Amino acid sequence: MTDELHQAKRPMSAALAGPYGHPFHPILVTVPIGAWVASLVFDVASQFVSTPGFLAMGSVWLIGIGVVGALLAAMVGLLDLLTIPRGTAAFRTGLVHMGLNLAVTVAYVVGFFWRQNSYGQADAVALGPLLLSAVSLAALAVSGYLGGKLAYHYGVRVADESTQAAGYRR
Template sequence: MLTSAQRQAKQPVSAVLAGPYGHPLHPIPVTVPIGALAAALVGFLDLRAVPTGTRAFRVGLAHMSLNLVVTLAYAGDFLWRRAAQPAHEAVPAGMLALSAVALALLGISGYLGGKLSYRSGVRVADEDTQAEGYVPGAGRHRPDGDA
């Protein structure tokens, strides 16, 4: 049985902006490229659906914060390389270290994002809706657009 907080976290803040129930938009722009601004915008909308004071909300804040730090690190690294690095010279250790740290933080943030979806079920359909996919003989196209 789902609690009201779990039901709230599964619902979109805005189906138009964040994707309809069972089809969140956040995972789509994350892949091209990971951490794209479009992913941050719809991810923020997804976070608004999670009740504050919950573990899922804290994980979501950590996920968002790490992504912001990574974005700033990559932007800073780009500007640093552009200002201080002629194209034909080796990259200094500090620049490589910044890139490596940013990549490690991105991996941690991705882990937290997966935890939000797969462990906490944020913006994932409830168990009854998921169970529809395992009904023998099902699979015919439904009028609401789902297969």
Template structure:
């Protein structure tokens, strides 16, 4: 029973300082780059169908996809470090493996998406096939994000324990004037 109680505490601590200090993991901060870049790329893709000269949007979407791939690779390094903190053979670890697996599929999809765009001319709008491909990839990313939220908010992976969290809600006495 003591082992089961200590396992959540293990998942709250970084395996190495590279993963970020206790209560401040690096992975959640870095995931904002690929999420933002890929969402903006989809918006650029859609917008390329409603403007008279879509070349700048088509080219911008390519750059955003590339930026998202690089950001995802950086986030993956720190996510892997966080995964190492989770004890094996637990629901949290299995959720972490599914989260990681979906992210690998999403990054691979965006690499393929980028490679398919390299041959397309930059003068016209993005093909509807690539727009749909991006939307499906983004939907998969949303599912993975849900699982990442479950890890952090449901299982408390890499968040401060309840005692430390309670410090932020302790009432401070008012100063006498």
């Protein structure tokens, strides 16, 4: 294993980013992903029910929870990114992944404040904020694909093959 690959598998700080072979970033990203998917479901559902206000209000809360979760995941993800040697394909992929995630988070912050004008009203979610959420979620899916490429293709923060092989010995 090259020194660069070995470096990308080891945490910068095990206490902050998770121990070798078990990074915290993948578990933390489930919070914003789940919250933002659920918020879009609430947005769409608000278009079809007789009392959409509760769903619209729930969507605002879910967006806020997702933003807080995204900021936590971003801090830990940055630590993982800094373990990747600069000038490599993995590092460039990590930069695009991070840039997309930051853009998505900013879009959800914008959506959160855009919805504040109608917060507490009994109306369904307006088309503009609903479309912003849908586009943001699509961008998040692209970023998630890149995050998967970092882990599954490039092996960033994944245990090396000799460590993995121990799980298959009888």
